[in-house]
Amino acid sequence: MEAHRQRGHRVRFDWGPTGAAAVAADVAVVVDVLSFTTTVTIAAERGIAVRPSPWRPAEDAGHRGRGLAPSAMAERAHVEELVVPSPNGSALAFGLAETGARVVAGCLRNRTAVAAWLDASATVAVVAAGERWPDGSLRPCAEDLWGAGAVLALLPEADLSPEARVAAAAFRAAPLPSGLHEVAGALELHAIGYGADVTLAAELDAASVVPELRGGVFRT
Template identity: 50%
Template sequence: MTPVQDGYAVRFEWGVTGGAAIAADADCALVVDILSFTTTVGVAVEHGTAVIPYPSLGEAAETVAAEHGASLAGPRGLGLSLSPMSLREADPAPARLVLPSPNGATVATALAGTTTVAAASVRNARAVASWASGHGLTIAVVAAGERWPDGTLRPCIEDLWGAGAVLAALEDLDLDLSPEAAAAADAYRVVAGRLGGHLAACTSGAELVRQGFEADVSIAAESNTSGVVPVLGPDGFVAATL
């Protein structure tokens, strides 16, 4: 049976398939990929950059960037990239950026034809929850997850925590969470006071630290430092009018 979590105002699932199952009749979908797509989108939009999501690097992404008159993010460590620090330090910030991501961007673009999509992270969890609570009666929170080498979905702890931060904020607004959503909210609450250390130690975070991107992990752990809600529209992710 498809796990649509009917009867609950707030639902939670993983990846493109799970997202489609819970967002088909939802008023909005909040996509979470904190290491690092949605964190980077948030930082970029804060600095006035419209972010166009794309699933992968390559010639097709170059074509999309050219069509939009946009900069193209490259591999992490080489200028603008999935590194949120690269967007925080950009001077000047690009007006438009094509941001390839096999996880967060893929989920966001897949859901864009179904419902209104926003980029959520630990940094803007309360702001996104407040926006979503005023945007409709049914909210889908979708953790992007990572990929195993064979291409299958790898549910990852950092996106469970990131989604949980948003779900906890929605629960604080007295919205009715599905059991799946409530479990994710509880998972976040357990680590909320020590999230930075946990993010740096988890599989994805430790990999970034080993590669020299500890600052990106630290940015992802910033709790409710942003009031910006990036919403996906024809021009990419731009700040919602609150």
């Protein structure tokens, strides 16, 4: 396991809960582009705090419309705090917080704000949430690779682990914003009528907020 910790580098990158545990650092950036961290970021833009909750098997498109969908969050008004269910991003964020790390939500919308917020003296773990196959195993996905790479591409290359450099290079080569609509996760959202979520998620640097998990709630 030691070989996978990327300890020789200040800025690290890996996937999912197991990868997060391996590259634990002072600060962790959770990336779940479609759609948890995009939703959290849009909420923060609107002054709304987000309390993540576990995703239950009964969750469906209707539940998504009330919480997880960025497009639904963009329409919220006069709300101070919302509970948002998430199958990947929330569990990852809580797991990282238990390591003692400061945890923030990163995505394509706020990648420059997140990169600027990071302390240049702290160790940093950028963790892509990924999706899940039907058997529960991790499915690395292009959107989270691009989202993580979007933050990493703004950090000093000398600080990046080889894994982090690969993610940064993937972002630089990404056909954004149009390409985000073509990934598997986006096609699933289009199929159930949530194509607007993909459009919002693809808006690079649309937000200047950095939501941080404090006391179980994401706040700016």
